[in-house]
Amino acid sequence: MVYVNTNDLKHILDQIRIAEQHAAGTPLTELVLNPLLPQGLRLVDGTLNNLTAGRETWGSADQVMPRLLDSTFLTQPDSAHLADPSPRAPQGGATSYLQTSGSVYDADPRVISNLVADQTLGNVAAIAAVLKQNGMTGQAMLSAANEISAAHRAVLDAQAASLNVDAAIALQRSALTTARDAAQSALTAATSDVATKTTAKTQADQAVVTAQGNLDIASAALVAAQTAGDVGPAQAALQLAQATLTGAQEALNQARAELAAAETDAANALSARDAKVLEIQQLEAAKVEADLALSDAQAELTSLQTALAGTPVPTGLTTAQQAVNTALGNVASAELAVADVNARLQTAQGELTTLNTQLATAQATVATRQGELATAQQAAIELAGRPRCCHGAQHDRSGRSCRRTDRVHDRIRGLSGQPHDELRPDERSRGHLVRRTCRGG
Numbered sequence: 001m002v003y004v005n006t007n008d009l010k011h012i013l014d015q016i017r018i019a020e021q022h023a024a025g026t027p028l029t030e031l032v033l034n035p036l037l038p039q040g041l042r043l044v045d046g047t048l049n050n051l052t053a054g055r056e057t058w059g060s061a062d063q064v065m066p067r068l069l070d071s072t073f074l075t076q077p078d079s080a081h082l083a084d085p086s087p088r089a090p091q092g093g094a095t096s097y098l099q100t101s102g103s104v105y106d107a108d109p110r111v112i113s114n115l116v117a118d119q120t121l122g123n124v125a126a127i128a129a130v131l132k133q134n135g136m137t138g139q140a141m142l143s144a145a146n147e148i149s150a151a152h153r154a155v156l157d158a159q160a161a162s163l164n165v166d167a168a169i170a171l172q173r174s175a176l177t178t179a180r181d182a183a184q185s186a187l188t189a190a191t192s193d194v195a196t197k198t199t200a201k202t203q204a205d206q207a208v209v210t211a212q213g214n215l216d217i218a219s220a221a222l223v224a225a226q227t228a229g230d231v232g233p234a235q236a237a238l239q240l241a242q243a244t245l246t247g248a249q250e251a252l253n254q255a256r257a258e259l260a261a262a263e264t265d266a267a268n269a270l271s272a273r274d275a276k277v278l279e280i281q282q283l284e285a286a287k288v289e290a291d292l293a294l295s296d297a298q299a300e301l302t303s304l305q306t307a308l309a310g311t312p313v314p315t316g317l318t319t320a321q322q323a324v325n326t327a328l329g330n331v332a333s334a335e336l337a338v339a340d341v342n343a344r345l346q347t348a349q350g351e352l353t354t355l356n357t358q359l360a361t362a363q364a365t366v367a368t369r370q371g372e373l374a375t376a377q378q379a380a381i382e383l384a385g386r387p388r389c390c391h392g393a394q395h396d397r398s399g400r401s402c403r404r405t406d407r408v409h410d411r412i413r414g415l416s417g418q419p420h421d422e423l424r425p426d427e428r429s430r431g432h433l434v435r436r437t438c439r440g441g
Contacts, residue, residue, distance in 0.1 A: 018039055045062075122149065122152060127149060128142065273359050
């Protein structure tokens with residue numbers, strides 16, 4: 001299938017319009033400006049296929065083929081030029097290559113082309129040519145050629161069927177082998193999965209037994225603690241102490257972070273102040289050098305002016321005046337250099353004042369953060385050192401609640417002096433403290 005786009009259709013329409021104008025009488029050479037352009041439509045008789053001057057009839061019908069050599073014809077009998085009769089008028093006899101009008105009908109060129117293209121038993125014409133060469137003609141030759149061709153086709157069909165059967169069997173064998181391998185793999189995986197699940201079930205059963213034992217022990221301990229009446233007060237005291245300790249620790253960490261930030265700002269301000277002091281020192285040294293250069297230039301100017309005043313006229317006057325002018329220029333340059341250094345020095349001194357103010361502010365911030373940090377640390381110390389039995393725990397006659405709560409305070413006080421992330425993992429949970437406290441640990 002051929003697909004055309006808009007440009008293709010436009011090109012085709014342009015060629016049709018050229019053909020219409022040519023049919024209306026406009027010479028094609030005026031419509032197509034270059035003979036090499038592929039424009040216009042072909043004419044039926046082939047003329048104007050070549051638009052080059054003098055070649056308008058090249059390739060057209062009813063034209064004598066141009067010869068490169070002189071023609072030479074062999075003399076043969078008239079019978080050698082005979083061809084087949086005309087199928088439209090077979091009663092007129094055979095046509096001949098000697099005739100100068102009409103058509104010549106000759107099947108031999110087509111037979112030759114057919115035989116060159118296919119000389120196998122599948123070509124009936126090739127079989128007929130061989131039979132004719134061996135003396136068989138007429139209907140008998142055609143029947144024999146058809147029988148040979150049919151037998152050849154039957155052999156080819158049988159061979160193709162055999163190949164197809166073998167291919168089908170091989171394909172089925174391959175599919176069965178693949179299915180067998182997949183089934184074996186699935187069986188192996190299923191066996192392994194069963195073994196894994198069996199092991200997991202055994203472990204789960206053991207875990208259930210262990211958990212049931214632990215549950216029984218915990219239930220007994222809970223019943224005993226509830227009977228003694230000291231579980232609730234100890235837990236409440238522990239929760240309150242842990243919440244207070246957590247708040248103090250967070251305040252301490254925040255104070256540390258703010259102190260670190262303030263120290264960083266102070267260090268940056270100090271570095272900037274030191275750099276500006278160094279710049280001022282360099283500018284002061286440059287000012288001293290500029291003042292010396294100005295003093296030297298002024299001394300030279302004075303000397304030259306004195307020499308100019310004592311110079312007789314006109315001897316040496318021109319030279320002395322030029323020296324004075326040069327000295328005046330040097331003095332002016334030195335004065336400009338001094339003014340530039342003074343301006344830069346004033347700017348640097350102003351920036352130094354600003355930096356000193358920023359440094360003082362940063363140092364004050366550091367002092368404030370240090371005070372806040374000391375306050376937070378004191379709060380943590382006071383929290384860890386609170387008197388025992390300060391959480392309102394109810395005392396019984398034996399004093400067990402008080403003693404157990406005191407042990408909770410002891411553990412909190414022992415932990416408050418170190419960061420939370422330095423505690424042992426088993427000491428970070430409230431349940432551990434309650435468990436160890438209630439067990440007397």
